[in-house]
Amino acid sequence: MPAHNKTYNSLASAIREVFSYISRFKGQLFVLKIEDTLLDNPAFPVLIRDIAQLHSVGIKILIVPGTRNSIDRQLRTYELDSSFNNGIRLTSQEALPLVEQASLGAAQRILSYLTANGINGIQGNWVQARSLGVVNGVDYMRTGKIERIDCSIIEKLLEEEFIPILPPIGWNKLGHAYNISSTELATELCKYLTVGKLFFIGEKGGIQTQGLTRGKLTKKLVLSNHGLISALDIQQTLEILKNNPQLSHAQRDYLENAIKACKNGAKRVHLLSGIAQGSILQEVFSSRGNGTMVYANEYWNLRPATIEDIPDMLRIMQSYVERGLLISRSQEDIEAKLGDYVVYAVDNAIHGCGALHAFKNHSFEIAGIAVGANYHDAGVGEAVVNFLLEKAKSKKAKKLFLLTTQASDWFYTFNFKDGTAEDLPKEKRDSYDKARNSKVLVLR
Ligand SMILES: CC(C)(COP(=O)(O)OP(=O)(O)OC[C@H]1O[C@@H](n2cnc3c(N)ncnc32)[C@H](O)[C@@H]1OP(=O)(O)O)[C@@H](O)C(=O)NCCC(=O)NCCS
Numbered sequence: 243m244p245a246h247n248k249t250y251n252s253l254a255s256a257i258r259e260v261f262s263y264i265s266r267f268k269g270q271l272f273v274l275k276i277e278d279t280l281l282d283n284p285a286f287p288v289l290i291r292d293i294a295q296l297h298s299v300g301i302k303i304l305i306v307p308g309t310r311n312s313i314d315r316q317l318r319t320y321e322l323d324s325s326f327n328n329g330i331r332l333t334s335q336e337a338l339p340l341v342e343q344a345s346l347g348a349a350q351r352i353l354s355y356l357t358a359n360g361i362n363g364i365q366g367n368w369v370q371a372r373s374l375g376v377v378n379g380v381d382y383m384r385t386g387k388i389e390r391i392d393c394s395i396i397e398k399l400l401e402e403e404f405i406p407i408l409p410p411i412g413w414n415k416l417g418h419a420y421n422i423s424s425t426e427l428a429t430e431l432c433k434y435l436t437v438g439k440l441f442f443i444g445e446k447g448g449i450q451t452q453g454l455t456r457g458k459l460t461k462k463l464v465l466s467n468h469g470l471i472s473a474l475d476i477q478q479t480l481e482i483l484k485n486n487p488q489l490s491h492a493q494r495d496y497l498e499n500a501i502k503a504c505k506n507g508a509k510r511v512h513l514l515s516g517i518a519q520g521s522i523l524q525e526v527f528s529s530r531g532n533g534t535m536v537y538a539n540e541y542w543n544l545r546p547a548t549i550e551d552i553p554d555m556l557r558i559m560q561s562y563v564e565r566g567l568l569i570s571r572s573q574e575d576i577e578a579k580l581g582d583y584v585v586y587a588v589d590n591a592i593h594g595c596g597a598l599h600a601f602k603n604h605s606f607e608i609a610g611i612a613v614g615a616n617y618h619d620a621g622v623g624e625a626v627v628n629f630l631l632e633k634a635k636s637k638k639a640k641k642l643f644l645l646t647t648q649a650s651d652w653f654y655t656f657n658f659k660d661g662t663a664e665d666l667p668k669e670k671r672d673s674y675d676k677a678r679n680s681k682v683l684v685l686r
Contacts, residue, residue: 255557256528259527259528259591260527260528262590262591263526263527263528264299264300264527266589266590267299267300267301267438267439267526268299268300268301269300269301269302270301270302270438270439271301271302271303271304271400271435271436271437271438272296272301272302272303272304272437272438272439272440272441272526273304273305273306273428273431273432273435273437273439273440273441273508274293274303274304274305274306274428274440274441274443275305275306275307275308275424275425275427275428275440275441275442275443276289276305276306276307276308276352276443276516277308277310277311277443277444277445277516278307278308278309278310278311278312278348279308279311279444279445280443280444280445280516280517281312281348281351281352283445283516283517285516285517285518285519286355286516287355287358288519288520289443289516289522290352290355290356290358290359291359292520292522292523293305293356293522294356294359294360294361295523296522296523296526297361297403297405301438301526302400303405304396304400304405304406304407304408304431304435305352305363305405305406305407305408306407306408306409306410306424306427306428306431307345307348307349307352307407307409307410307424308348308410308424308425308444309341309344309345309348309409309410309424310331312344312345312347312348313331313340313341313344313345313421315344316340316341316343316344316347317337317340317341320340322334322336322337322340324337327380327382329491329495330374330382330385330423331385331421332380332381332382332383332385333382333383333384333385333420333421334383334384335383335384337384338384338419338421341384341411341421342411342419342421345409345410345411345421346365346409346411348409349365349407349408349409350365352407353365353407356405361405362403362404362405363404363405363406363407364399364404364405364406364407365406365407365408365409366395366396366399366406366407366408367411367413368391368392368393368395368396368406368408369388369390369391369392369408369410369411369412369413369422369427370388370389370390370391370392370412370413370414370415371386371387371388371389371412371413371414371420371422372386372387372389372412372414372420373385373386373387373414373420374386374387374420384419384420384421385420385421385422386412386414386420386421386422387420387422388412388422388426388427388430389412389414391427391430391431391434393431393434393435396408396435397435408427408431410422410423410424410426410427425442425495425496425499426499428440428442428499428503429499429502429503429506430506432503432506432507432508433506433507436507437503437507437508437509438508438509438510439508439509439510439511439512439526440500440503440508440510440511440512441511441512441514441522441525442496442499442500442511442512442513442514443514443515443516443522444492444496444513444514444515444516445515445516445517446490446492446493446515447470447513447514447515447516447517447518447521447532447533447534448466448470448471448513448514448515448532448533448534449470449471449474449482449489449493449497449513449534450469450470450471451463451465451469451470451471452469453488454471454482454485454486455485455486456481456482456485457481457484457485458481459477459478459481460474460478460481460482460485462619462620462621463478463620464617464620465620466531466532466533468532470532470533470534471534472531472534472535473534473535473536473537474534474535474536474537475536475537475538476501476504476505476536476537476538479497479500479501479536480501482497483497483498493513496513497513497536499511500513500536501536504536504537504538505538508538509537509538510535510536510537511535511536511537512525512531512533512534512535512536513533513534513535513536514532514533515532515533518532520532521533542586542587542588542589543586543587544584544585544586544587544625544626544629545584545585545587546581546583546584546585547576547580547583547584547585547595548580549577549580551583551585551587551592551595552573552576552577552580553573554585554591554592555576555583555585555592555595555610555612556571556573556576558592558593558594558595558612558613558614559571559595559610559612561615562612566647566678567647567648567649568610568612569675569678571610579597579599582597582598582599582600583595583596583597583610584596584597584598584626584629584630584633586613586617586622586625586626588617592614593613593614593616593617593622594611594612594613594614594617594622594623594625594626595610595611595612595626596608596609596610596611596612596626596627596629596630597609597610597630598630598633598634600637601667601669601670602667603640603641603667604637604638604639604640604641605639605640605641605642605643605667606634606637606639606641606642606643607642607643607644607645607670608627608630608631608634608642608643608644609644609645611623611626611627611649613626623652627653627656628656631656631685640686641665641684641685641686642658642684642685642686643661643665643666643670643682643683643684643685644658644682644683645674645680645681645682645683646680646681646683647678647679647680647681650681650683653683654683656685657685658683658684658685659683659684659685660681660682660683660684661682661683661684662682663682665682665684666682
């Protein structure tokens, strides 16, 4: 195939992927906690423009500004000390007006950027809080704990296409203000609103695999192109936290809150860098994203193929057909044996497939195993083959065979052994392509 055709094909499949994500996310709410260290970064206007793009395709957005940096700066200006216990700021009575000013200031700056992108943002005091009090002898003074969030107004504003901005300040019934954690606020919102995605956007972003101690659950993981962990379920997140005390306080805090947010009802929580250009668009509109996603419910599954999956299966197989690794199949070929095929779907996008074809005498063929290039070495192929082996077992298979040109070493790991054309059922032997000279592997 000419090079330019290949480019157009991959461009077209990328656009298709984006469209499928847009239709899935339209009308959903994304909550974004944005660290205020990003406000002075040259990449920030680009991030806001990308957020505006998400809003323009019908995704509802709510923003919680991080304020740690702005508060530190404000306190330093007035030469007030600032201390923390377990990562929580102790807010003195004297510091509170400065904390309020800094928090509202950070929210105001985001509002200005939104306005510059033609979007109506709105800042409000919808959080009810009370004093965190004295915990284990430590007096947190004017640091508060979220009691309730008034979401009826927030929901109305979202319906009217506003972007609500919630600075991390809460008020008690008497109107006294408390300094609250923006990460906690973003996490807590997932209890009150139906949140499709929660983002923790900072300078660092996702979890790098380099230097990470992995355990049984995290031995095989889907990685992004930048060596980041693409996705973790709750159990895997707990394992990473347990095995890696060296993670920074911020990373631990985000991972722990990601678990809480999932338990509060958020479908997906993403740790993302706001500096890497286009990272939020990549994370939302592509299956492998550009950050680390924590998910509560099923993110991937193996299921029987449907007729709608066929174009995606053909797309995955195409490059292997061109390289002589798979035989060519048409839409009609797959349709005729659709019941034999299974697909590996990630959030409904297809990334792997395979088939189990039945022959006489309880003999079965494993065929058409293919994994999308972005998902290699993440255990997808293994999951597909194991699923088909189980299926064969349930059908009382006596013999399994397959034909392969370059994956025999891989199939040996499933206990397949070298065979010959004599091991094939007659109809398969008759159609054996001598020029192709595929290896025959057998499992009894
Ligand atoms: C072969 C294939 C299905 C493997 O899928 P996958 O999801 O990447 O594989 P898994 O994650 O389950 O396994 C990865 C392991 O297999 C190894 N592996 C992958 N392809 C291999 C091959 N062709 N030969 C030998 N080993 C291979 C990897 O090095 C990795 O080893 P490790 O676990 O020691 O690091 C995939 O590479 C593919 O689609 N290949 C092209 C199509 C093909 O050849 N299909 C088989 C003919 S039916």
